[in-house]
Amino acid sequence: MRSRSLSPMPSVIRISGVTKRYGSVTAVDAVDLEIEAGQVYALLGPNGAGKTTLIEILEGYRQRDAGDVSVLGYDPQRQRGELNRRVGIVLQRSTPMEGLTPREMLSFSARLYDHPMDTDEALELVGLTEHADRRGSKLSGGQKRRLDLATSVIGNPDLIFLDEPTTGFDATARRQAWEVVRGLTERGATVILTTHYLDEAEHLAQRIGLIKDGRIIFEGDIAELRREMATDTRISWQPPIGLDLSDLLDEWKSLRAGPDGRLSLPTQTPTVHLARLIDWARNRGIDELPELQVERPDLEEMYLELVDDSQALESADSK
Amino acid sequence: MNTADIARTLRLGFFYMLLNLKTIYRQPAALFFVVAFPIMFLVIFSSLLTFEIGIPEEAGAHVPVVKFSQYFVAGIVAVAVFGTSFNLLGTSLSIQQFDGTLKQLAATPLPKASFFMGLVGTALAYTILQLIIMIILGVVAYGVELPDAEGWLTLIWIILLGVPAGCVLGIAITKIIPSANAAPAVIQAPFIILQFISGVFFTLASLPTWLQWVAGVFPLRWLAQGLRSVFLPDAYKFAEPGMSWQLELAALVLGVWIVAGLGLSILTFKWDRSG
Numbered sequence: 001m002r003s004r005s006l007s008p009m010p011s012v013i014r015i016s017g018v019t020k021r022y023g024s025v026t027a028v029d030a031v032d033l034e035i036e037a038g039q040v041y042a043l044l045g046p047n048g049a050g051k052t053t054l055i056e057i058l059e060g061y062r063q064r065d066a067g068d069v070s071v072l073g074y075d076p077q078r079q080r081g082e083l084n085r086r087v088g089i090v091l092q093r094s095t096p097m098e099g100l101t102p103r104e105m106l107s108f109s110a111r112l113y114d115h116p117m118d119t120d121e122a123l124e125l126v127g128l129t130e131h132a133d134r135r136g137s138k139l140s141g142g143q144k145r146r147l148d149l150a151t152s153v154i155g156n157p158d159l160i161f162l163d164e165p166t167t168g169f170d171a172t173a174r175r176q177a178w179e180v181v182r183g184l185t186e187r188g189a190t191v192i193l194t195t196h197y198l199d200e201a202e203h204l205a206q207r208i209g210l211i212k213d214g215r216i217i218f219e220g221d222i223a224e225l226r227r228e229m230a231t232d233t234r235i236s237w238q239p240p241i242g243l244d245l246s247d248l249l250d251e252w253k254s255l256r257a258g259p260d261g262r263l264s265l266p267t268q269t270p271t272v273h274l275a276r277l278i279d280w281a282r283n284r285g286i287d288e289l290p291e292l293q294v295e296r297p298d299l300e301e302m303y304l305e306l307v308d309d310s311q312a313l314e315s316a317d318s319k
Numbered sequence: 320m321n322t323a324d325i326a327r328t329l330r331l332g333f334f335y336m337l338l339n340l341k342t343i344y345r346q347p348a349a350l351f352f353v354v355a356f357p358i359m360f361l362v363i364f365s366s367l368l369t370f371e372i373g374i375p376e377e378a379g380a381h382v383p384v385v386k387f388s389q390y391f392v393a394g395i396v397a398v399a400v401f402g403t404s405f406n407l408l409g410t411s412l413s414i415q416q417f418d419g420t421l422k423q424l425a426a427t428p429l430p431k432a433s434f435f436m437g438l439v440g441t442a443l444a445y446t447i448l449q450l451i452i453m454i455i456l457g458v459v460a461y462g463v464e465l466p467d468a469e470g471w472l473t474l475i476w477i478i479l480l481g482v483p484a485g486c487v488l489g490i491a492i493t494k495i496i497p498s499a500n501a502a503p504a505v506i507q508a509p510f511i512i513l514q515f516i517s518g519v520f521f522t523l524a525s526l527p528t529w530l531q532w533v534a535g536v537f538p539l540r541w542l543a544q545g546l547r548s549v550f551l552p553d554a555y556k557f558a559e560p561g562m563s564w565q566l567e568l569a570a571l572v573l574g575v576w577i578v579a580g581l582g583l584s585i586l587t588f589k590w591d592r593s594g
Contacts, residue, residue: 059426063593081428089426093419093593099345100338108338111331112428135345155428 012037012159012190013058017068020053020214028054029214030067037158040181042205044198046306050214051194052092052163058192059089059161072159075175085113088189092163094144097153098225102128102147105136106154113155126150126180138212142173149180153189160184162193166200167296178203198303212306229302235274236264236293248280262291268280270294328430333439335429340444349407354449357399361453365461374558382554385564388461392453393550394519397543399449400478401510402484404442409492409506412438417499422591435490435585442489443482451477463550470549473566477545480573484538487580490588513539518547523560531560538576541569 013035030049035041040283043051056062057069060083069075074083098104103119107251110116123129127148131139139147145165152160165181166174174197182202185191196199200209202222210218210225218228238261239245245263249255252273255265267273274294281289297305343349356466363529365388373384415421457463466474489506496505514520516530517540534540547555548564556564 061422061425081430084426085428087426089423091423091426095420095423096341096418097420099342103342104338108334111334138414151423305342 003127010037011035011191012039013071015058015069016067018054018057018069019065020050020057020062021065026214028064031211031214032191033209033216035058035190035192037190037205038188040193040205042201043192043194043211044196044201044208045194047210048307049196051196051211053214054211055163055192055194059087060084085155086158088155088157088160090145090148090152090160090162090165092167094141094148096136098135100136101133101134102136102139102150105147105152109154111150115156117154119154120295122150122154125153127176142169142176145169145173145177146180149177149184150272151310153184153187153286156187157189158188160191162191164194164196166195174200198300205249222308226299229299232266232268233270233294233296234264234266235270235277236262236295237289237294238262238293240290242288243284243286327434329436331429332436332440335433336444338441339437339441342439343407343411343445349411354403354445357394357395357402357449358452358456359396360398361388361456362428362460364388364395365457374555382557383552384425385464385555386462388457388463389550390547391459392457392463393546394543395515396450396453396550397481397546398514398519399453399540400446400481400542401451401485401513401539402447404439404482404487404502405492406506406510407489408438408442408486409496410502410511411422411447412490413496413506414499415495415594416464416493416589416592419591419593422593425590431585435486435581438490439483442486443478446478446482452584455585466549473545474549476570477542477549480570481538481542481545483581484573484576485542487576488538490584491580494587494589513537516540518543522558524558535572538573541572 005094011034013033015034016032016033018033019026031054033034043054045051046110053062057064058071058076060080063077069077071083074080074088076083102123106119106122110119110122117125120129124131126149128143128146128150131143136144136147149162149165152162162181169177178200181191181193185204191204193200193204205222207219207221208225209216218225220228241261252265254267257263264274265277277289281287342496368387368391370388371384372390412421438531440547454463454465458465492506492509493502496502513534516526516534517523518526518534519539523534523540523544526534531540544565547559548566558561559565
């Protein structure tokens, strides 16, 4: 945090060409990334995109197969001991610690660091003050997660990793967790979080890295992401059953059929394509295309489509 | 490593031990099986078997008869020591490897040395607690005679070497445990077998030589023999292999386990098997 007063903002994380393979699967594929101090950076992507593998390489849990990694100036693979003194890590799964209370857990954690936060302050920060003396086994899922957050910041880290901090939460619990994360970032630490929720990235992050199939396919703020993803207009309609579509499918490779048979064509020249479509329909004696729509899908829809795509691929792979 | 680092490692090891003690203390099941079990054994056997035992006179030495409980307390203390170190530590470590507790711990600046010190300290603390209960119970209820000054000294170093040696075996066995659910079963099997071949319940001399050799590789046999030297009259050494308490050999075997085994098992220890 001392480094925050320096300008321009130095990079907290700088990686290049980072690759991780499991057998024939490349989980992280030659990723380059640079994250500035003081930012909240979201690695956004569907399940299986490589988010957790990448963040665990940065944390020092996993060994990379290739590439260079510098986190706060350390190589996590070789200098994990030094790195651990300055980072806070929230793993995807909560730590059970059934027998201990949040206060006991936090006062032990505080001893591990050189300049820890006060235990009461950490409890307050995550809103666990009134549950401070309750056994771990009696805490709810959301409370356990907040304790994870408190444990990760008790050492006043310069950098915090949050791996899917709200997965499995209901809407209220997520909003509460977001409040907590915002509270943490106000203290000045750099935060890197992984999430597969677009709205989570939007609410928390100044910068988003969209990751798919082990590659970062986009990087920028949420406005840039909107511009990037919402370029294509979409023409869609419901074709009558039994209609021969083969020549149309040949002509437009990007034409796709939904599960209900609805056809949809992403295009940057909607007027040209619409005219062509109307011609094609008239030649087959169709004057009115059923349920015709010309629209620009919003970011949420585009993202969901991207997620669906890779999940369809995943299930195809497993067959 | 400078003095400040060493002081920090020791201090954090101590606090990790306190944390562990608290966790185990709040798990009634673990507490019952490991701490109360040997005590129950002592109560049951000493109540059932009230005869006296002796060994044949050897070369003119005077061999007094002793109560069965006097013989049995040595064996059951050995089992208790081995139970808190090997059994309790192996089981809880294995569970923590699979449930992510150790993965989270590996993200903190807790030195590995402090972690393992804390574990050994935990086992040592529970062993001492058991010892106190068993010795008081043995003396008060079953007429067990307390050792002499030399015996106490032997008891202390046997415990100080035996507990870490058992811990090494507990850390090592986590490698062959396939899942958290399997942990108690995988650990119970060698624990029970070792009890029967290490001279805890039956004298070593009644076992075939090859089995004596097998038992001789593991710490429990040396623990039990050392403890017999503490609780039995000196003349009973004639019933032991080599007609001696073999204390030097016991110290050597336990020492090798600690020095070689601890280094090796720490180096190859898996912090995370949750994935």
